[in-house]
Amino acid sequence: MWRGAAVAAALCLGAAWLLGRGFEPRGRLLSAAELRRHRGAEGEPGLYLALLGRVFDVQSGRKHYGPGGAYEGLAGKLVGRFYDENGAPTEALRQAEAAMEEGLKLKAESDRRKEQFPPCNSEWSSAKGSRFWCSRQSGGVNRDWIGVPRKLYTPGSRGTQCVCVRTTGPPWGQPDSTEHSDRGDLDNPHLEEYDGCHPLAEQCVLSV
Structure with missing residues (x-):
C-alpha cells in the first residue's frame, strides 16, 4: 500500500515538474504503438512521455529524455496505470490529479514566497x-x-x-x-x- 502511494506521489510530482518547466501536454489520444514511435531516435517523429494519462512533448528536454539521457527509459512509454480497459479514468487518476493540483499550488506559493x-x-x-x-x-x-x-x-x-x-x-x-x-x-x-x-x-x- 505504501509503495503504491509513494509511486503515485512521485508521478504527481513528476507531472507537476513537467508542467512547471513548460512541457506541453498533447491533446490527441495515442495508442501504445504510436507512443513507442516517439522515443527521440533518429528518424522518429518526436519525443513524447506519457504521465498520468497526459502525453507530454519533451523535445526541449532531449538531453534528459532522449537517447543517452538519464531518463531515456521513460520516453515513448506510458508511465502509470490510470485508465481501465475501456479507456475511462480510474479513481487512481482522479486522486493523482488532485494531488498534482495541490503540488502546483504549493509550488506557486513557494515561488511567491521566494519573490517576497x-x-x-x-x-x-x-x-x-x-x-x-x-x-x-x-x-x-x-x-x-x-x-x-x-x-x-x-x-x-x-x-x-x-x-x-x-x-x-x-x-x-x-x-x-x-x-x-x-x-x-x-x-x-x-x-x-x-x-x-x-x-x-x-x-x-x-x-x-
Whole structure:
C-alpha cells in the first residue's frame, strides 16, 4: 500500500515538474504503438512521455529524455496505470490529479514566497566564518531593491533560512497601502535579525 502511494506521489510530482518547466501536454489520444514511435531516435517523429494519462512533448528536454539521457527509459512509454480497459479514468487518476493540483499550488506559493524573501548569497570559510549578503540578483530573483539579511522561520519546518528583506515601502501584498511605516517587510513576525550585525547592513559576517 505504501509503495503504491509513494509511486503515485512521485508521478504527481513528476507531472507537476513537467508542467512547471513548460512541457506541453498533447491533446490527441495515442495508442501504445504510436507512443513507442516517439522515443527521440533518429528518424522518429518526436519525443513524447506519457504521465498520468497526459502525453507530454519533451523535445526541449532531449538531453534528459532522449537517447543517452538519464531518463531515456521513460520516453515513448506510458508511465502509470490510470485508465481501465475501456479507456475511462480510474479513481487512481482522479486522486493523482488532485494531488498534482495541490503540488502546483504549493509550488506557486513557494515561488511567491521566494519573490517576497529571496535567498541570501552566502559563503563560509574556516578562517573567517560565515558571510551572508544581498544583491539585486541574490537567490536568482532579479529585482529593483537589494534588501538586508534576516533569518526566516517557516512554520512547520526546523531551522532557519537566510533571506533578503525589503526595507522600504509598504509590506508585501499591500502595494496600494498609504498607511504604513515605510519599513517594507522588516516587521514580518517570521523574521529575526542576526546577532552582531547592523539591522540595515546589506551583508552580515558571523565570525568563527
